[in-house]
Amino acid sequence: MKEGAGTGVVASLRRPATARDGPADPWPAQLRPPTYTARMPLIATESLTKRYPGPGGGVLALDALSVEIEPGIVGLVGANGAGKSTFLRILLGLLAPTSGRASVLGLDTASHGARIRERVGYMPEHDVLPPDLTATDLVAHLAEISGLPRTAARERTADVLRHVGLFEERYRQIGGYSTGMRQRVKLAQALVHDPRLLLLDEPTNGLDPSGRDEMLDLIRRTGTEFGIAVLLCSHLLGEIERVCDHVVAIDGGRLLRSASLASFTGRTGTLIVEVDEGADDLAADLVAAGFRARVDGPRRVLVAAQDERPYDLIRDAAATRGLALIRIEAARHRVEDLFRDDPDEEGARGTAA
Template identity: 65%
Template sequence: MHILATEGLTKRFPTVTAVDQLTVTVGPGVTGLVGANGAGKSTLIKILLGLLPPSGGTARVLDLDVTSQGAGIRRLVGYMPEHECLPPDVSATELVVHLAQMSGLPRTAARERAADVLRHVGLAEERYRPIGGYSTGMKQRVKLAQALVHDPKVVFLDEPTNGLDPRGRDEMLALVRRIGTEFGISVVVTSHLLGELERICDHVVVIDAGRLLRSSAIGEFTQSTQTVTVEVDEGMEALAARLSETGHTVSPQGRLLVVQVRGPETYDAVRDAAADLDLCLIRLEQGRHRIEDVFREEVAHV
């Protein structure tokens, strides 16, 4: 079953086309929606939630039509918005309980569920304090908690690491991954920081100016390349010279040496050269594409 599917989906505003003939399907798991700021990610999510009518095409979430069954979609889907939206004068517990009740949970069940999700996102000790005194990271966790409180089948997380320091980003990404792996809730997470999604997603959808550039499993983005990266303690120049003598194409990159792989014999050649030159081999690693590389390649061809 598809979590969502669009066909020719388009959204035009008076001065810009935010989503342009988008046709894509997304299955269960953790899916990254990648694009630069202004690429149409937030607009797409609002359409999928039934909050913004499309100008053309169709879209379905959990097999419900976004134009006629928006309320049904929102009962089954959690949404963490990008923008600042939390009331400063209430506690996290009050807010999350209130939103759980709005989603249809009885008050007792809402309080129990709110306590569970706030503990899950790391706010067990702070949940009774007014949100206005929270740090940016704590506010992001409250937004995540309210998206989970009604036990949705899918959550849409719009730039969940915005404004966070490196440690906060790592912790938020770990939470997002746990949602998909331990709790069985499918996740659609947007980000313009491509490296983040590479760490947590099963599938990535790349859009630019509202158009689909690529939709692939993460393994297809980060497939092996025909290079091997070599790092030695000292003697990189000598190693490069020796490998060149054996007919290999080598290129220095800072403290690293990138060697074109001709076949299994390349690894043997690196090992033998390092041994003959009495070098300390620190790293021998097959090169891999990164999402950033693929994104640049796709944009260059548009």
């Protein structure tokens, strides 16, 4: 992208940066969360635990989860039942944790739930829309419930609905909407009060591929152009990879890992060597030279490579034996690897031979 042109336009679209936290903030002083500054973690939890009561000790949805999340577009990834929705509901102050604590925008969820909810937009996973209202009426009403005066609520509703791509349909009853349109209404109601943070729970649920692309694009733009932090929950790793800068992975209510997307998909320290034939011979040569290597299929050799040395050796061995070398590639982690029992399993298998 052209950096200069792009940022210039974006800056003019966004309000001045000082408006969010500085003295120009038009919030009444008693309502403005006074402690939050941009440098604080957006979300912080400390051994957050949630046990739903039930037979046999109940269900442990969150198990001593401690994590700090910085502003940006953050993906919260985990299988269904990993505790994602529970996590969001605790952040909103809708659900009390069994133990531990959480803060959002520098505010404790247990004591400042209402203040957090004023500045957070929440898009729930399930269908939450009354069928007998028009999108305009519903979103404007919810904007007022979020504290916006009536005329401002109406204006922002029109803005936001246009923004999510609802035009003439917005005067029709929601009951007649397609799934894609409903998801857009759900996103619009989460954005209408101009939150600092958007919590999105499976926003692409039930969408067809093109609807998913549009929704993800919209989310990406919300995070980058509008300056709103986004926490995107999904069980689909592909979505997280496309949209997020940072990934928090949870499984069984526990934190697996929290890191930048780049570090998730970084190099594994394994080289994939592909040859036309003679993979066995090449692997034998490499092992003989003191490297850990093994054959992976008829045409592939996996080589453990901590530095640059194997490259020359592979080239020379291939030349000596007259093998057609097709490619040498550094294997990259995939986000999926997180959910294997051992994240380094693939590397380990590669070096075992």
